[in-house]
Amino acid sequence: MRIECRAVAAPDGTLRDGGFALEVEDGRIRSVSPAAAGGEMARCVAVPGLVQAHVHLCQTLFRGMAEDRTLLPWLEERIWPLEAAHDAETTRISALLSLRELLAAGCTGLMDMGSVRHSAVTVEMLRESGIRARAANSLMDRGPEGLAGEPGWLREETARVRAGCGGLVGYAWAPRFALSCSDALWEWVARESAGQVRATHSSEAPEEMEHPAIEEAGGNVRFLQQRGFLGPGTLLAHCVQLRAGEKELLASTGTSAVHCPWTNLRLGSGIADVPALDSAGVRVALGSDGAPCNNGLDLAADLRLAMALASVRRRPSGLPGGFWLRAATESAAQALGWTGVGRLQEGWRADVVLLEPTEAEWQQILTGEDPVRALLELHWPSRVRMTMVDGRVLYRDGDYPTLPAPPKDLAQMRRKLARRAGIGGGWD
Numbered sequence: 457m458r459i460e461c462r463a464v465a466a467p468d469g470t471l472r473d474g475g476f477a478l479e480v481e482d483g484r485i486r487s488v489s490p491a492a493a494g495g496e497m498a499r500c501v502a503v504p505g506l507v508q509a510h511v512h513l514c515q516t517l518f519r520g521m522a523e524d525r526t527l528l529p530w531l532e533e534r535i536w537p538l539e540a541a542h543d544a545e546t547t548r549i550s551a552l553l554s555l556r557e558l559l560a561a562g563c564t565g566l567m568d569m570g571s572v573r574h575s576a577v578t579v580e581m582l583r584e585s586g587i588r589a590r591a592a593n594s595l596m597d598r599g600p601e602g603l604a605g606e607p608g609w610l611r612e613e614t615a616r617v618r619a620g621c622g623g624l625v626g627y628a629w630a631p632r633f634a635l636s637c638s639d640a641l642w643e644w645v646a647r648e649s650a651g652q653v654r655a656t657h658s659s660e661a662p663e664e665m666e667h668p669a670i671e672e673a674g675g676n677v678r679f680l681q682q683r684g685f686l687g688p689g690t691l692l693a694h695c696v697q698l699r700a701g702e703k704e705l706l707a708s709t710g711t712s713a714v715h716c717p718w719t720n721l722r723l724g725s726g727i728a729d730v731p732a733l734d735s736a737g738v739r740v741a742l743g744s745d746g747a748p749c750n751n752g753l754d755l756a757a758d759l760r761l762a763m764a765l766a767s768v769r770r771r772p773s774g775l776p777g778g779f780w781l782r783a784a785t786e787s788a789a790q791a792l793g794w795t796g797v798g799r800l801q802e803g804w805r806a807d808v809v810l811l812e813p814t815e816a817e818w819q820q821i822l823t824g825e826d827p828v829r830a831l832l833e834l835h836w837p838s839r840v841r842m843t844m845v846d847g848r849v850l851y852r853d854g855d856y857p858t859l860p861a862p863p864k865d866l867a868q869m870r871r872k873l874a875r876r877a878g879i880g881g882g883w884d
């Protein structure tokens with residue numbers, strides 16, 4: 457397949473204008489070369505696909521149902537009861553809605569944190585979509601009845617979810633967070649998952665940090681270190697409440713931090729210090745997290761927020777658009793164990809997004825101080841024309857060749873879920 461476009465985001469973090477042709481063959485980019493652009497996509501800019509390094513597909517059906525809460529009430533009063541209320545069909549619809557939204561916003565890869573039950577259904581939907589993914593089942597043996605699982609059952613469920621993975625969907629281990637896992641569960645996960653991709657939530661909200669086990673360990677990152685969970689294959693979402701020395705611990709162990717800026721603001725948790733993490737040598741990726749703590753799954757919108765917030769943590773942030781594009785593409789892909797993913801370069805996997813700015817936007821992008829930042833600050837869901845993963849078109853001009861349409865009775869499905877979760881209230 458040959459894609460002709462007006463410009464490309466180059467591996468050195470710059471935008472190159474003047475007409476290009478990308479040749480794609482067997483899932484890879486065979487060449488990227490200057491060429492007069494013609495055809496339907498001639499006014500587009502080719503960008504490596506965005507990688508969501510932390511997302512909960514099962515929560516998309518709960519969007520807007522957990523407002524104005526801090527982390528623990530958000531989980532205890534809303535998210536956990538709603539996850540416990542899921543059945544296979546509502547889990548499938550939630551994944552479908554997520555994937556349609558993600559593909560239309562230029563996402564080509566993701567790490568899904570799963571839920572305790574029905575994650576095999578999500579894996580099926582991921583495989584059906586054709587997206588590149590790491591999939592997990594959430595591991596919790598502490599927490600609310602109806603959601604937390606007994607250790608033997610969690611092992612069996614893990615085996616079922618892993619067995620469903622294949623193709624572009626690989627497995628990742630996802631113990632939920634310090635407060636929802638016993639030491640026996642951490643021991644089992646550390647033993648089974650060494651050298652593999654694994655993810656959890658860490659150092660998110662102030663109230664979580666007061667938990668005696670985290671206090672005793674000297675911080676959440678140290679808590680995870682003591683349980684054998686840090687390493688190059690580990691991704692820690694949030695890293696807002698880091699204690700002295702913990703950034704250095706992330707860097708020395710090769711552990712990645714996943715910045716979820718909307719979640720951290722909506723739940724009132726704080727602002728992760730991305731400039732300091734980068735200076736300490738920590739790999740940073742980004743995620744939209746669950747729909748109900750962001751109300752969007754648009755990673756470019758998260759990047760726009762992250763770029764602004766970074767200037768609050770360090771004035772000025774010193775992080776150009778090229779840093780953020782790398783964080784959301786190549787760095788995230790490396791964190792997830794994918795090689796040759798995240799650049800528009802010969803021999804790399806063809807995970808490509810075509811964005812079409814208006815002519816006025818494009819003239820301003822080109823003549824601004826930081827064209828890559830300006831490109832990332834566009835409203836991607838209305839500018840993405842095509843999303844390709846591994847050489848296969850998964851989204852084009854509003855069509856999804858691999859996915860069915862969402863059901864028409866979403867409101868009814870959401871009301872039913874809320875009733876089953878015991879939080880019917882205003883939705884009945």
Ligand SMILES: [Zn+2]
Pocket residue numbers: 510511512569657693745746
């Ligand atoms: Zn999360």
